Amino acid sequence: MRYNDLADFLNRGKQALAKGPVAMILVEDATEVDSTIQHHLQLGFKSVLVFATEGLEPTPENEDNIHLIPFDMSADNALTTAVNSIIKAAPGIWLYYCFNAEYLFYPFCESRTVGEMVAFHTEERRSSILTYAVDLYASDLNQSPDAVSLENAFLDKSGYYALAREDAANNHQPKDRQLDFYGGLRWRFEEHIPWERRKIDRIALFRAQKGLELRPDHTFNDEEYNTYSCEWHHNITAAICSFRVAKALKHNPGSTYDIETFHWHNSAKFEWNSQQLMDLGLMEPGQWF
Structure with missing residues (x-):
């Protein structure tokens, strides 16, 4: 409609x-x-x-x-x-x-629906799912000058890390079960990325509730929504495989001429399946088997 x-x-x-x-x-x-x-x-x-x-x-x-x-x-x-x-x-x-140009993947998405996943997550008394924006990029920028190619998409197989998320209202102490995640093109080409846009974590899957609000940094005003897991065990995480950063870097006049290729020794061809992402540690099934 x-x-x-x-x-x-x-x-x-x-x-x-x-x-x-x-x-x-x-x-x-x-x-x-x-x-x-x-x-x-x-x-x-x-x-x-x-x-x-x-x-x-x-x-x-x-x-x-x-x-x-x-x-x-x-x-x-x-x-x-x-x-x-x-x-x-x-x-x-x-x-x-x-x-x-962003594509959601979650554990076993080839055989299970997103509805089944959130139903399981709800049973675990969770109202949000942490997702990582995993950068995709074309292998050959001469053939794909906008850096987008579904047929020849690559991702970084390493170079991801997390730092404690500090609470400015509490003497900059680490927040409980919250981390800032980095990696991919935002890390390798950080000189072209404003510091406030370098994180790759989002709470992109969540259950709406009264008074809930998304903030510009992809976090919510309810701090429990921003946690990566509950207190008693690990939970499901998911990945959003995204060409967004690659095409922005090639579209921006300030960076396009500095980048001849996104390919490096830790590039791997994206196989468009959830198992590859789990094998690389870019998402996990938690207790969902």
């Missing part, structure tokens, strides 16, 4: 938020919009909300599950405005957000 704007969707599209999980795809440019939508539909999301600047709207194959919402992604606070509006309208529903 197509809507006039976000307010129109919140007025007429409430049925799309009646049952989750619901995916929100924030479209920043025309790159791989259709493949992003189809990937998430195949994972089992009940509805896919596509926030796109006018002129970038895709032509959906399944009008019943896809909801096109004209939205200016270049506006200040576009991310938090879009996501927090849906949180407020859908209390109790599991939500997910990503950008175009």
Whole structure:
């Protein structure tokens, strides 16, 4: 379905938020919009909300599950405005957000739906799932000058690390069960990445509740949502395999001429399956077998 704007969707599209999980795809440019939508539909999301600047709207194959919402992604606070509006309208529903040319993978996603995963996670008394934005990039920038290639996508197989997340309101003591994660292109080309955008962790899968708000740094105002696991054992984590940083580095005039290739000795061809990501330690199943 197509809507006039976000307010129109919140007025007429409430049925799309009646049952989750619901995916929100924030479209920043025309790159791989259709493949992003189809990937998430195949994972089992009940509805896919596509926030796109006018002129970038895709032509959906399944009008019943896809909801096109004209939205200016270049506006200040576009991310938090879009996501927090849906949180407020859908209390109790599991939500997910990503950008175009980003693809969610979770343990055993080839044989289990995203609904099955969040149902298990809910039984573990958890309302959020930590996800890592794993950078993808084309192997040959001469053939793919925008750094995007689904057929020849590569990722870094090492170079990831975590630091304690300090609590500025508590003498900069480490926060309980919270870490800042780094790696990928944001680490290797950090001179081109503002420091506040170098983290790769997001709480991209979560259950909406009254008063919950996403902050610009991909954390929530409820600190328990920002934890990587519960207190008694490890939980599921997931990965968002993303071309977003690679295409930004090649689009930005300040970095494009400094980068002839993203390939290095720790590059590995992306196999588009969850087992590779688990083998590399980029996500884990927790107690879900």
